[in-house]
Amino acid sequence: MSSVEDSSRPLKVLIVGAGFAGLTAAIECRKRGFDVILFEGNSSRRQLGDIISFGSNSGRIFRSWPGVEEKLDPKCHHSDGLDFRTYDDEFLCRQVWDAEAEWGKRFNGHRGEIHGVVWDHALSVGVDIRLSSKVQEYFETDTEAGVVVNGEKIAGDVVLAGDGVRSLARTIVLGFEDKPKSSGYAVYRAWMGTEKLKEDPLTAWLADPNTDHHVGWLGPDVHFLVATLQNGTAMSWVLTHKDEADVEESWSAPGYIEEAVKAIPNWAPICHAIIRATPEDRLVDWKLVFRDPLPTWIGPKRRIALIGDAAHPFLPTSIQGASQSMEDGVTAAVCLELAGKDNVPEAIRAYEKIRYPRVLATQRTGVTNRDAWHKADFDYVRKNPESVKLPRLDWILNFDCEKHAYDVYKETAESLKTDPDWKPNPVL
Ligand SMILES: Cc1cc2nc3c(=O)[nH]c(=O)nc-3n(C[C@H](O)[C@H](O)[C@H](O)COP(=O)(O)OP(=O)(O)OC[C@H]3O[C@@H](n4cnc5c(N)ncnc54)[C@H](O)[C@@H]3O)c2cc1C
The missing domain is CATH 3.30.9.30 (D-Amino Acid Oxidase; Chain A, domain 2)
Structure with a gap:
């Protein structure tokens, strides 16, 4: 993997929000030699949440970070299958995960505990995490982007905003407040x-x-x-x-x-x-x-990009919210690396074009999975118990977002040059 040019100062990336999107983006940017400052509004790392699931598509990201898998393993759920039963406790079937074993490992555990491991890894690779740093404003120009934190204006080359479902950055990017x-x-x-x-x-x-x-x-x-x-x-x-x-x-x-x-x-x-x-x-x-899919995830000057839930909240029945947030962070870092410091707007547009259709298609599965269970005809289900099994989609789970970004970056950037007006198609 190449790193940013040695002859120039490193790219300066400002990241907002220390959730899984922000932390992943920060770790992946550090891996590529960028200067990273991560602003988190909370005054301490909070242990909130309960079970959170990471599919094999994000499991491979954890495993690429030295020492992280070993720390996660004892904290996570380990069973080879999920038993389905009806509301009156009739056994329907067992969904065994054997078939997808070669896609990689899944990690399911307490959000706070998994978050703690990732947080520690971010610190160990030199991410400058600033607590009690609630971003109050964002700005971008043709040459820089930045934030206002506790009254101080801080500029960088690019801002990756992973500030969650109640994102302030989303309002800046869209130019209006998008209500849930x-x-x-x-x-x-x-x-x-x-x-x-x-x-x-x-x-x-x-x-x-x-x-x-x-x-x-x-x-x-x-x-x-x-x-x-x-x-x-x-x-x-x-x-x-x-x-x-x-x-x-x-x-x-x-x-x-x-x-x-x-x-x-x-x-x-x-x-x-x-x-x-x-x-x-x-x-x-x-x-x-x-939320309806946003018309765009990137600011008008192409130096602010939304990542994670700020760009795309997921229904839990997709079992992909956290995984897709991590994929955003990796993809944004790869795009910034390949574009180089002088081409940040190209990187940010490519990030959006690479990620948007995949995220949208994955979001749809949250609705289809939920309806397959909730709208089921239980007479049919009792006769066809296998019908309740979760679809395990290889295009979601058997996916290496880092390799994909390296593979498609060049053609994506070229396509944006020939079609400068390209916009995402936000139809769920
Ligand atoms: C407290 C909490 C508990 C959760 N519990 C669960 C759970 O049990 N199960 C589950 O499946 N999912 C849970 N989630 C959601 C899940 O973590 C996310 O859907 C997914 O991981 C995507 O994460 P994200 O990084 O995009 O957003 P988030 O995890 O929401 O992280 C956003 C971060 O941005 C920070 N932030 C927001 N605004 C600002 C600002 N202006 N300046 C600086 N920082 C800011 C927030 O404090 C937060 O740390 C939880 C989220 C939170 C915040």
Whole structure:
């Protein structure tokens, strides 16, 4: 892999937001010898969140960072399959991941714990992470881009804005505020210890020190996914259900046990027992918001680019939100490397053109996966239990975004020269 020219000062990349998009972009930019400053609004690295899934497409990014896989392994869920059951607890089928083993390793675990490993890796490769640095303004000109943080104006060659679903940068890039919409669904989600599960014969088997379990109970317009990990000491569950309330883009809205039980009134006793074994302070009620795909991810001067959820929030049923955010970070870094310091706008346009269609196609799977479960005819499902298996798409999972960016950069940059008016086609 080449690095930026030695004869000139390194490219200066300003990154906003230390989520998985920002951290990945920062690590990949450091790998290429760029100067990187990463601004994070929070005053400390926060442990918030619960289960988060990284498919083999982003698993390969973790594995490319020395020492990271070894640190993640003991924290992550390890089972060879997902058992599907109906809401009244009839076994349907087991989806085994063998077939995709050659695509690479997946990592599922606690967001805070995985985030901690990636954060430490970013520090170890020299990323200058600045906490308590909430970006208040963005600017870009023909020759530079920058941010205003705590009243100080800081300029670089390019800004990669990974400031999440409530992105301020998105407003700057678009020129208007893009409001989220309700998806019509919400998720109760919890991460907890398994002590109480052990006390109940219905649920004790889940706290198995020898094997992690992954079970999905499916019913009309609701699904309930349970995963155990860390030698049977921890469990995470998510219950996706209909919800017409106003959207709130918050991870911390408190959830109430009896409300969660009410969302699945006639379900099997084991499902109620799992919910009732949850300490109420571990339960979050999170509204699933939706956004129409943005008309663009890049600023008018092509020196500010949105990455991660700021550009494209995903429904959890795509199981790709975090993975696609990481792919953004890698791709942006490759484009900046190949374009060179004098061609930042070319790199930023190529980043958008390479990433946009893939992200859009992956976003669609969030809706199709959810509807395949929620809108299922359960008479049909009982006769055809394999019909509930998740489609595992090789074009999403068996994908090396770094190699892809190296392969297509040149032709993409050329195509943008011959078609300077190219714009993404934001039709979901
Ligand atoms: C607290 C939290 C908990 C989450 N929990 C889960 C979970 O349990 N399961 C799951 O699947 N997904 C979870 N997610 C979402 C998931 O992490 C993202 O969908 C995915 O990883 C993409 O990440 P991202 O980097 O684009 O955005 P995010 O992870 O949202 O990161 C954005 C970062 O930008 C920072 N930021 C925002 N505005 C500014 C600003 N003006 N200046 C400086 N910094 C700013 C935020 O503090 C945040 O650290 C969570 C996100 C957050 C923020």
